[in-house]
Amino acid sequence: MQRALDFDKTPALGVPLPFFLNVPAFGLLAGLLATWAGPQAFSSRWTAQALALTHLWTLGILGSAMLGALIQILAVACNVPVTPARAVARTVHALLTLGTLSLAAGFLWWAPWAWTSAVILLGLTFGLYLAALGRALWAHRTQVYKGAREILVPVRGALLALALAVAMGLVMAAALSLGLALPEWVGGHVLWGLLGWGGLLLMGMSFQLLPIFQLTELYPKPLTRWLPLLIPGLLLAWTALDATAGLPRLMLETVELLLAGAYVTWIAASLHRLATRKRPTAEPTTLFWFAGLISLLACAPAWVWLRHGQAAQAAMVLGVLLIVGGLGAIVHGMLYKIVPFLLWKHAQDAMVIPSRDPGQARVYLKVLPKMAAYIPERPARLHWALYVLMVSSWTLAAAGWTPAGQAAGPLLLACAALLAWNLGGALRLYRRTLRAMAALPHHAAAARSSADPR
Known part of the structure; x- marks a missing residue:
């Protein structure tokens, strides 16, 4: 890798x-x-x-x-x-x-x-x-x-899954617009969209990003080689079985169990790597990864509840854990790593340092903030804590607890507002940095033109 x-x-x-x-x-x-x-x-x-x-x-x-x-x-x-x-x-x-x-x-x-x-x-x-x-x-x-194969194989599978999920969704939406009966594709649309597109892309990104940004050990080669191939195969098998009438339900549930086992294997490997990472302190992105992976792990008992229980809310709980708790937490956590890095990188790229004037670099460095300054750790950690509380309220609301349903919306509003504030603060700092760099002597015009993010 x-x-x-x-x-x-x-x-x-x-x-x-x-x-x-x-x-x-x-x-x-x-x-x-x-x-x-x-x-x-x-x-x-x-x-x-x-x-x-x-x-x-x-x-x-x-x-x-x-x-x-x-x-x-x-x-x-x-x-x-x-x-x-x-x-x-x-x-x-x-x-x-x-x-x-x-x-x-x-x-x-x-x-x-x-x-x-x-x-x-x-x-x-x-x-x-x-x-x-x-x-x-x-x-x-x-x-x-x-x-780069460890990334490209799951990415190709994810893009195939996205195409299938979108095609199913568009056909169903078109049927609704025309007042026609819906094809029985809801299960396939959900599976290809969440476990195919979302799950495979997240898996592929983890193979690359956890070792680099979280300083973890590399994933085992058999896992990176075979899981991204096994999961699309299982999804295809599920789709074929679901479309075939008269087969025992146990066959479909066996494929679902194998899918769950494949993802549990990846989740366990990811949690182990995060727990044994070389970075001593858990930064906000690390905390979001932990929260997301634990939510994804909790999907396994939720699936058992859905398949073998009588609770009407099992599907709701499974959906919340997968979308809001699992994929949602990891996506939010990655924003706290990607956005500050991109702003820091593009601010650095805005520097114009002629070879005849190496001292200009020292002048720029006086106004260039460090990457950690774009989103300070404290508000990012606050967002993580609020996000965990929000996921808990959505899960309890999905399970049928009315007070949690009343709190779910306001908690999501608070989470989104805090994220908007944190990202907005990072963008404000970036633009202040560009203005400060443009005001430096000798290279103002060149710095402005090279720093345009559009």
């Missing part, structure tokens, strides 16, 4: 940043909806409010962050740049934002125009994104960095 990242291949700041800023924006929208709906949003996964909340999370919060991060990681870790990065990113970001809002409106108002808009906008979103990444992967297949 490649232990280093080639940060010279980092895309322009305007490529991933708008996707990352969608996370608190859609968090605020989801928080407002959950506050307005209250416990009713958790009474069943089929209520309009629950469906709208689910897609605000999966597309607006998780989807935005994952689409932006993947463009970044393919360039710096694999030498697979997406081109033209700015045009693709801007178009995909705009379409995804509008499409997610249309889809949520469709669930809330059950309006044909909203479903139609969502199908068109989201179809264009993911069609363009998948085409751009597929083209990049093919065009740069011979220039991929040695050791």
Whole structure:
């Protein structure tokens, strides 16, 4: 595995940043909806409010962050740049934002125009994104960095899963817009979207990011080699069994059990690496990783409860643990690592240091903040604590406890507002730094032009 990242291949700041800023924006929208709906949003996964909340999370919060991060990681870790990065990113970001809002409106108002808009906008979103990444992967297949296979194999599987999940979702949304009967694809849509796209991408990122940023040991080679191949195979087997009538239910449950076992193996390996990391103190990103992995681990007993219990809320609890507690926590934690680094990196790139004036570097360093200054540890830790409390309230609300359902929305609002404040503070510091650098003598005009993040 490649232990280093080639940060010279980092895309322009305007490529991933708008996707990352969608996370608190859609968090605020989801928080407002959950506050307005209250416990009713958790009474069943089929209520309009629950469906709208689910897609605000999966597309607006998780989807935005994952689409932006993947463009970044393919360039710096694999030498697979997406081109033209700015045009693709801007178009995909705009379409995804509008499409997610249309889809949520469709669930809330059950309006044909909203479903139609969502199908068109989201179809264009993911069609363009998948085409751009597929083209990049093919065009740069011979220039991929040695050791990047551990990332590319799960990424390819994740993109395949995303294509299948999106196709199923678009067909179902189109059926709703036309008033037709829904195809029985909900289970496949959920599995390919969460365990395929979300799970495989997260797994691939962990193989690279935990050893580098958390100073952990490398994952075992058999795990990195076979799990990203086994999981898509199991998902295909599940889809085939689910579509075949007359087979014993035990066959489908066996495949589900193997899927759970594959992910539990990865989670256990990840927790072990985090627990034995060489970095002595647990930074906020580490804490979010722990919270997310523990939530994902708790999905295993929730699945047993769903399959063999009589509780109507089991599916709700499983969904909350997977989306809000697992994927959501890790995505939020990675923002506290990625965003400060990108701002620090692009501020450094704004320096203009002629070879004839090496002392200019010392002048710049006096106004360049350290990476840790962009988001101080204390507010990031506060956000982690608040996020854990929010996940607990959503889980209890999903289990049917009414007071937790009343607190779930306000707690998400508080989490999203704090994240927006922390990210906003980092951006304000970045822009103050650019202005201070531009005001330095001799190189003001050059610094301004090279620091433009757009």
